Amino acid sequence: MSWNILVIGICVLLLLFSAWKEYQRENKTHMLLRVIAVVVAVSALACIILPLMYKTNQTVADNHRGILLTDGFSTDSLKKYPDVPVFTASAAMKKEYPKAILLQTLSLIKTGYPQLTQIQVLGYGLDEDGLKRLNMPVLFNRPAKPAGLSSVSWNGDLKAGESLKVQGKFNNPDGKTYTILLKGLNVTLDSITQKTNGDFELHTIPKTTGNVVYNLIVTDGKDTIENNALPLHIEAVKPVRVLILSSSPDFENRFLKNWLSANGYTVYTRTAISKDKFSTEAVNAKQIPLTNLGTGTLQNFDVVVSDASALQALLVPEALALKQQVTQSGLGLIVRADSAAKTTSWFQSSFPLVKTSGQTQNAAALQISGQTAATEKLKIDPVGIVYKQGTQVLVSDGQSKALVSSTLSGAGKLVFSALGNTYNWMLGGDENDYTAYWSLLINKAARKAAVQKxxxxxxxxxxxxxxxxxxxxxxxxxxxxxxxxxxxxxxxxxxxxxxxxxxxxxxxxxxxxxxxxxxxxxxxxxYGENDWKNIKNLHKIFVTNSYANKNLLNYTHVQQKEQAITQPVPKIWFFLLFLTACSFLWAEAKFWAV
Structure with missing residues (x-):
């Protein structure tokens, strides 16, 4: 016997018994009302006990959902979605979760399963191409950022002898000790230990030329977490042709000539020994006439290095030819300040000097642009270069006083230096700082070859x-x-x-x-599929989350439908009827009975 029949039977018996008792009462006043109250009370009690339901139509979200597995998903998370179709476009994930449906392309979800109205993406998500092929509303719970490289940059196009710098950020949420290695030809070129979130920098000077591939590797103890390709194109450098002009013999030009020649530069020198008389020299090249510096002669050089006095002593045709070559043909000019320096000259107008009164030479460590560490101390004069808009500071001291600056001058570049004794680095055995200083100045100023495409x-x-x-x-x-x-x-x-x-x-x-x-x-x-996986996963998290948020409004507008649903009848109305009927029977028996 079912519960409903049992309840109805008991209520019918209770109704008959209660009605018979009312009928048996000697006082027949209000008998009809009393019988009606008994019927209402018993019927309301039955309705309270019985599960009464009714049907109606309601607009509901069409929530037919599918699951898409991507890199980084957890098998345990699928327990939340029983009886939901699971898809993947990766054969590896199909092996990890055999119940998943393997798709050749993500567009097959929309065409092959039209009943699905949204996709729950598990893992790190999809890139722009994948989301474009999927073309469906997406639900995405943004996962935590994985440990590893989060961004990396490097100067991939190098000249022979230039330093390779690899800089980036590392995400280390668990506080483990990771090692980042820069390898080339199976040789560790540089490494750093990373124990927290933060920036890192690795550097080396490649010894080969052409197309090469280094590797940036992340290890966790003995395990390799990441192994990423680091492609480089290293171009053999055509020797830079340098002309050194000097108003008199000095150590600065002598050491510079020796360093340039030792490093394969083509070097010419012209040193004044008396009025209109010069001593000339050619190193790593054939001698050419340097008595008259006309346009034809200056076209043979990429950089001119000179002190201010030598430039002031040029004949008018020579000065005009030099200015024309710099501004119109891209010749580089490096000027060393001296007592003849004048702010009104065309090569110094962008570099006004300021002197600190009452001070003599002092030793200071210098900061060279592009170098992380400061140089060994060098004695410098109490003079600096005032910054002007359009100039770039290349070398400064510890107080951020500019000592070397550069600017564009038409097609060429001007470099102005307040340092005249860098040879002291060489005398002190500090060739690295000397090399870094002069390499920067010459590379910054040198004439650049025209690039057609x-x-x-x-x-x-x-x-x-x-x-x-x-x-x-x-x-x-x-x-x-x-x-x-x-x-x-x-x-x-x-x-x-x-x-x-x-x-x-x-x-x-x-x-x-x-x-x-x-x-x-x-x-x-x-790159291959396994290169830079961590950075690609971070990018997938970002674009998938953005895609899901943008498509949320569209989904709520269009994915709705009318659906027949069953609702329970509220019991409160039957309780109120039962209470009213019982209250009437109690009041009638107490106040109106005779």
Missing amino acids: SLSLITDIPQTNHETTLQVLSASAPDSVKLNDLQPAFAQNAEIPFLWQAKFWPGRSGWQKVANGDAKMNDVYV
Whole structure:
């Protein structure tokens, strides 16, 4: 016997018994009302006990959900979603969770399972390409950032002899001890221990030229956490041609000439020995006439190094030819301040000097641009360069007083130095600081070769089987540019006419051969799927979270439908009827009975 029949039977018997008792009463006043009250009370009691329901239509969210597994998902998290279809586009994740449906492409979810209206993404999420193919509303619980490299940058295009600098940020939420290694040709070139969140920097000077691949490795004790490719293009340097002009023989120019010649530079010197008489010398090159510095002669050099007195002593045609070569042809000029320096001269107008009265030479450690550590102490004069807009400070002392600055002068560059005794570094055996100082000044000032076309990949981390964007800067259509012997279809930017872009999907990782007819262009590198996984996962977290938030409003507007639902009848109304009927029966028996 079911519960409902039992309740109804008992209530019917209770109703008959209560009605019979009312009928048996001698006082027949209000008998009809008393019987009605008994019927209402017993019926209300039955309705309170019985599960009464009713059906209605209601607008509800169409919440047909699927689960998509991505890198970093936890198998335990799937216990929250029983009887929900699970998908993945990775064969490795299919092995880890065999119940998942393996898809060739994410677009198959929308076309093959039209009943699904949203996807719950587990793990680190998808990149822009994956979200574009999925094209569905997404639910995403942003996971914690994984331990490892969170950002990295390095100067991948180098000249032979230049220092490679690898800088980045490391995420270490658990406080473990990690080691970051920079390796080249299986040799550890630099390393650092990372125990907390923070920045790191590694550096080395590559010994080879051409296309090479170093590795940035993260280890946790004996285990390798990350092993990322670090592609470099190291170009053999064509010797820089330097002309040294001196108003008189001195140690600064003698040491500079020796250092330049020892490092493979082409060096010419012209030193005044009396009025209109010069001593000339050529090192690592054939001698050429230097008596008259006309335009034809100055075209043979990339940099001119001179003291201010030697420049002031130039003949008018020589001075005009030098200024023309700097401003129109890109010749670099490095000027050393001396007693003949004048702020009104064209080469010093951007570098006014300021002297500190009552002070003599003092020893100070200098900060060279691009160097993390300060130099050994050097005696400097109580003079500095006043900063002017458009200049760049290259060397300063501990009080941030500028000692060397540079600026553009037409097509060329001017470098002005208040230091005249850097040879003391060499006398003290400190060749590293001397090399860093003069390498910076010469590289900053040297005449730059004109570049007709340059090709680059503007995708952050180009990898196999992913859309990658090629970019070429060219005044004309780059019809001669080929990538792996194929000619990309470049389209001109509507707003920037010298910018051309093309899309391609690399089928293999490694160096991609770039050709540009007879002209030379650097090859480009495409990473493998396992390179920079931690940084890619952080990027996936960001773009997936942004995508989910942007699509939330669209989902709430369109994913709704009418649905028939069953609702329980509120018991409060039956309780009030029962209470009213019982109250009437009690009052009638107490106050109106005779």
